[in-house]
Amino acid sequence: MSADAAPGPAGSREGSVPERPLNSGDAAPVSVVACPDGPLLIRGDFELVGADGEELPRSRRTVALCRCGASALKPYCDGSHKFTGFRSGR
Amino acid sequence: MKQPSPRGEISALVLTTVAGTVDDGQEALARLATLVAEALSETPDILYDDDLQLALFSLYELHYSGIDEAGDDWEWNPELLRVRQQIEAVFEQRVRGEVVLGALPGTTSEAVCAELFRMAGEDTGPSMSRFVATAASDEQLHEFLVHKSVYQLKEADPHTFAIPRLTGRSKAALVEIQVDEYGNGLPARMHSALFARTMRSLGMDHTYGAYLDATPAITLASNNLMSLFGLNRRLRGAIVGHLAAYEMTSSQPNRLYSRGFKRHGYGEEALEYFDEHVEADAVHEQIAGRDMAGGLVEEDPRLLQDVLFGAAAGLAIDTLMTSHIMGSWESGRSSLRTSEAMAS
Ligand code: FES
Numbered sequence: 001m002s003a004d005a006a007p008g009p010a011g012s013r014e015g016s017v018p019e020r021p022l023n024s025g026d027a028a029p030v031s032v033v034a035c036p037d038g039p040l041l042i043r044g045d046f047e048l049v050g051a052d053g054e055e056l057p058r059s060r061r062t063v064a065l066c067r068c069g070a071s072a073l074k075p076y077c078d079g080s081h082k083f084t085g086f087r088s089g090r
Numbered sequence: 091m092k093q094p095s096p097r098g099e100i101s102a103l104v105l106t107t108v109a110g111t112v113d114d115g116q117e118a119l120a121r122l123a124t125l126v127a128e129a130l131s132e133t134p135d136i137l138y139d140d141d142l143q144l145a146l147f148s149l150y151e152l153h154y155s156g157i158d159e160a161g162d163d164w165e166w167n168p169e170l171l172r173v174r175q176q177i178e179a180v181f182e183q184r185v186r187g188e189v190v191l192g193a194l195p196g197t198t199s200e201a202v203c204a205e206l207f208r209m210a211g212e213d214t215g216p217s218m219s220r221f222v223a224t225a226a227s228d229e230q231l232h233e234f235l236v237h238k239s240v241y242q243l244k245e246a247d248p249h250t251f252a253i254p255r256l257t258g259r260s261k262a263a264l265v266e267i268q269v270d271e272y273g274n275g276l277p278a279r280m281h282s283a284l285f286a287r288t289m290r291s292l293g294m295d296h297t298y299g300a301y302l303d304a305t306p307a308i309t310l311a312s313n314n315l316m317s318l319f320g321l322n323r324r325l326r327g328a329i330v331g332h333l334a335a336y337e338m339t340s341s342q343p344n345r346l347y348s349r350g351f352k353r354h355g356y357g358e359e360a361l362e363y364f365d366e367h368v369e370a371d372a373v374h375e376q377i378a379g380r381d382m383a384g385g386l387v388e389e390d391p392r393l394l395q396d397v398l399f400g401a402a403a404g405l406a407i408d409t410l411m412t413s414h415i416m417g418s419w420e421s422g423r424s425s426l427r428t429s430e431a432m433a434s
Contacts, residue, residue: 035376036200059279059366060270064373072345077372079341082211 039064039077091299092158098141108160119169130180143310149174150317189402197391199384206379210338214409216416219343222350236301237309242285243298246271248316249333255326263381267374284363291360304426308411327396334378335401340371
């Protein structure tokens with residue numbers, strides 16, 4: 001897939017990330033790994049949208065979503081869970 | 091890389107030898123083997139030995155982007171490789187002496203991942219990131235980039251050597267991380283390119299190796315460690331553990347580094363490298379711990395110790411490097427060998 005294809009599902013972050021499709025040509029099944037005491041790791045072809053249905057800025061295919069509430073980069077994980085003693089309970 | 095300045099008899103001989111032809115180098119190689127054997131038995135500490143670390147760095151460089159003037163046919167020259175192995179053996183021994191492993195975890199991927207996170211979370215030595223965030227001077231930020239540039243301008247390359255040595259889950263995980271490191275197909279997004287932009291916005295030369303002469307032995311040792319692990323198949327567990335440890339100790343420090351550069355008024359161009367790592371490495375550390383390192387150990391449980399050793403070694407040598415830098419700064423000195431290199 002070429003980088004100059006129609007603006008892909010990925011939004012660009014303040015214009016610093018060129019718009020491009022982050023999904024592969026063939027839809028890959030989505031998997032969500034619940035990382036113990038850490039984020040939800042999401043792989044595959046998916047869209048990440050806000051409550052308004054708009055794409056959220058995203059610059060990588062596999063993302064880690066914060067589930068501890070402490071990230072300064074929400075919805076993404078920024079590693080803060082390691083310092084807050086977050087326990088996922090599994 | 092441009093030819094570095096020699097730091098003693100051995101690095102001088104290595105550099106002049108590889109600048110000539112293999113045919114002309116036979117005598118020099120014999121002399122080199124003798125000199126190296128002597129130096130290795132006499133060095134007070136190979137980690138801080140400028141001559142030996144630069145010699146080793148130069149020998150490894152033949153496997154990366156090469157050294158200007160050095161012929162590519164030196165890369166697999168058996169006599170030269172033997173010299174490298176002489177130095178590597180003592181270096182590895184010294185690093186092993188620096189590392190103490192705790193009780194071994196189980197060989198499941200979760201147990202390995204948890205142990206790596208535990209090791210990475212142990213607070214050892216002074217915190218450079220907190221200092222950079224709150225107190226480092228502009229000159230110290232420049233020095234900080236000089237130390238980092240030895241690795242960051244070829245970020246990810248040493249660990250890439252491990253790809254063909256892995257299979258299945260651990261290989262897929264390593265490649266998933268490296269694709270991100272190499273910009274997901276966009277050269278300008280390569281982490282090494284982002285680092286070059288940071289250097290540029292501080293008015294620095296971002297040519298690979300431009301400041302090598304200014305870096306102390308311990309900074310070279312930190313880089314040599316990755317090459318040692320990456321270029322020796324028997325140490326594939328160690329290079330995997332090393333990468334996991336790097337990913338696990340990255341997000342928070344990079345957030346603090348970003349704050350330090352912002353404090354001095356540097357803009358988006360300079361900060362992007364650090365900001366990108368906060369988010370990227372929060373993803374990478376999970377993949378690295380669970381799928382890459384954990385996956386490797388599940389596949390071959392005999393590699394457990396090597397994986398943990400690689401992680402512990404990376405953390406230990408970088409703690410020594412940080413101690414050197416912070417120690418120099420605390421006593422009001424430059425952490426570099428030559429400060430005139432900075433002026434260029
Ligand atoms: S889960 Fe990582 S910061 Fe919240």
